[in-house]
Amino acid sequence: QVQLVESGGGLVQAGGSLRLWCAASGRTFGSYAMGWFRQAPGREREFVTAVTWAGATTYYADSVKGRFTISRDNAQNTVYLQMNNLQPEDPAVYYCAAGITRVPQPPATVASWGTGTLVPVSS
Numbered sequence: 001q002v003q004l005v006e007s008g009g010g011l012v013q014a015g016g017s018l019r020l021w022c023a024a025s026g027r028t029f030g031s032y033a034m035g036w037f038r039q040a041p042g043r044e045r046e047f048v049t050a051v052t053w054a055g056a057t058t059y060y061a062d063s064v065k066g067r068f069t070i071s072r073d074n075a076q077n078t079v080y081l082q083m084n085n086l087q088p089e090d091p092a093v094y095y096c097a098a099g100i101t102r103v104p105q106p107p108a109t110v111a112s113w114g115t116g117t118l119v120p121v122s123s
Contacts, residue, residue, distance in 0.1 A: 002026035009117030020081040022096030030074040033100040038092035047104035059103040
């Protein structure tokens, strides 16, 4: 089991950038494929992006492709989400996830979740 804590959320203007990070505890962090999901008010949690355990391969939802970048540092037990050109459809609570086994992964099958960090976007 791995414990996850997200940081970096906050208000940003449309068109702006924000970087989230997810600190993980647990010796097995490096063996997990990691991902980010988001959930907007009144909507279901949705897949955003994922990265394989070594960081060699990344996957993105079409809605964020070209704007968001996921990366990880296994030595620091941290996964990052760089969000550029934020749009009015991006505001949500963003969740870090461990144990991604397929893309897109149904949220109900994710092994571990962080508590989430809020990203509001002002127009």
